[in-house]
Amino acid sequence: MIPKHQREEIISLVHREVVPAIGCTEPVAVALGVARATELLGTVPEELHLRLSGNIIKNAMGVGIPGTGMIGLPVAVALGALIGRSEYALEVLRDVNPESVELAKAYMSEGRIDITVAEDAPSNLYIDVTAVADGHISHAIISEAHTNFVLLERDGEVLEDRRQPTETTGTGTTHDDDITLSLAMVYEFATETPLEEIDFILEARDLNKSAAMLALSQDYGHSLGSTISRCGKTLFGDSPVVHMISYTSAACDARMGGAPVPVMSNSGSGNQGITATMPVVSFAEDINASEEQLARALMLSHLTSIYIKQSLGRLSALCGCVVASTGASSGLVYLMGGGFEEISAAVKNMVANLTGMICDGAKPSCSMKISSGVSTALMSAMLAMNGRCVTSAEGIVADDVDQTIHNLTSIGREAMLETDRLVLKIMTCK
Numbered sequence: 001m002i003p004k005h006q007r008e009e010i011i012s013l014v015h016r017e018v019v020p021a022i023g024c025t026e027p028v029a030v031a032l033g034v035a036r037a038t039e040l041l042g043t044v045p046e047e048l049h050l051r052l053s054g055n056i057i058k059n060a061m062g063v064g065i066p067g068t069g070m071i072g073l074p075v076a077v078a079l080g081a082l083i084g085r086s087e088y089a090l091e092v093l094r095d096v097n098p099e100s101v102e103l104a105k106a107y108m109s110e111g112r113i114d115i116t117v118a119e120d121a122p123s124n125l126y127i128d129v130t131a132v133a134d135g136h137i138s139h140a141i142i143s144e145a146h147t148n149f150v151l152l153e154r155d156g157e158v159l160e161d162r163r164q165p166t167e168t169t170g171t172g173t174t175h176d177d178d179i180t181l182s183l184a185m186v187y188e189f190a191t192e193t194p195l196e197e198i199d200f201i202l203e204a205r206d207l208n209k210s211a212a213m214l215a216l217s218q219d220y221g222h223s224l225g226s227t228i229s230r231c232g233k234t235l236f237g238d239s240p241v242v243h244m245i246s247y248t249s250a251a252c253d254a255r256m257g258g259a260p261v262p263v264m265s266n267s268g269s270g271n272q273g274i275t276a277t278m279p280v281v282s283f284a285e286d287i288n289a290s291e292e293q294l295a296r297a298l299m300l301s302h303l304t305s306i307y308i309k310q311s312l313g314r315l316s317a318l319c320g321c322v323v324a325s326t327g328a329s330s331g332l333v334y335l336m337g338g339g340f341e342e343i344s345a346a347v348k349n350m351v352a353n354l355t356g357m358i359c360d361g362a363k364p365s366c367s368m369k370i371s372s373g374v375s376t377a378l379m380s381a382m383l384a385m386n387g388r389c390v391t392s393a394e395g396i397v398a399d400d401v402d403q404t405i406h407n408l409t410s411i412g413r414e415a416m417l418e419t420d421r422l423v424l425k426i427m428t429c430k
Helices: 004-017 025-041 054-058 073-082 086-091 098-109 165-169 183-192 195-217 224-236 240-256 270-286 291-312 320-335 340-354 366-385 401-415 417-429
Strands: 020-022 047-052 113-117 126-133 136-143 149-154 157-161 262-264
Touching (some): 004 183, 004 291, 020 025, 020 086, 025 047, 025 054, 025 073, 025 086, 025 126, 025 149, 047 073, 054 113, 073 098, 073 113, 183 291, 195 240, 195 270, 240 366, 270 291, 270 366, 291 401, 320 340, 320 366, 340 401
Antiparallel strands (some): 047 126, 136 149, 149 157
């Protein structure tokens, strides 16, 4: 068993990376930055000037803002200034109501908000907010992680400055004190740690399943989840894969459609949290798995996703469903009775299949990409449980599973940079 002090480090890491969030985390993080700048200012800003990294803009353009019936950054910015509370973190827009939405519309119409691309952003996740009112100026910067404030200023007085030279790399998501993971460590932690130390992960099931059930009963996004639930059985049968796709895509429908409900995120992404959770929950229900089996499978799924994101970075041109569905495949193998060898095979099978799926922003159609990840996760797990694994003679897969993972993240982090720029250019020029 992993020593207690290392288990505590991993548990701290999971608590930091698996957290509730209301709405898409990119516009919500922008609202959080605005809320903090407004609090420093002490009054509603007369002007708001925002400099954002391209990835933030890309992931905020087409997604619904919870409780508003609207999409995009301006309404998130206005609400952050009017009703946002930074103490809520990624639930900063928790207090949205019809009255605040009308106030936000008026605020937007007054031309107070200025948003530009920060061409010199030191990281892919960068939010620089300047707020002005009554001759006073406040300044708040978030960088590297969605709730990571690295600079706070008021009227030129620096209240906090945690900017680091390493930010200029724009890669990775690890803190200086994060434990260095490997897939073997992830597996050992998830399968051998005393249950009472990890059963908190079951909250991910509770939150994300609630979001799924909401979308299955109402109309959100493209309603992929409810469509699969209603029509999929005719074409695919009443099968575990239909249940997985329906549950998972429904939770994404709700989140991308602006439902004012929290979901459990992973590594700063609600969709990744949903994808790491719902296939595992659905399959566990189908096989009548115990609470302990589910908790361990969910921990395996979420921690595998965190491990992959450590070397990929928060935001990239690689769709997050590639990461999270790889985690889900690991959890499915565990529920099928597989061990580390089979989990390693499933990970390699996933890398051989989904690598290269682009991220073209957060939007309702993310549910379709997630469904591709879910079905691939089950297929990869099935192959692994039947002794089938993509070999090192094929593509970017290596003999060592950790090297395979790093081959994947190198492509997403380095080779797809130009893809990222072109995707943003296409999106902003339409």
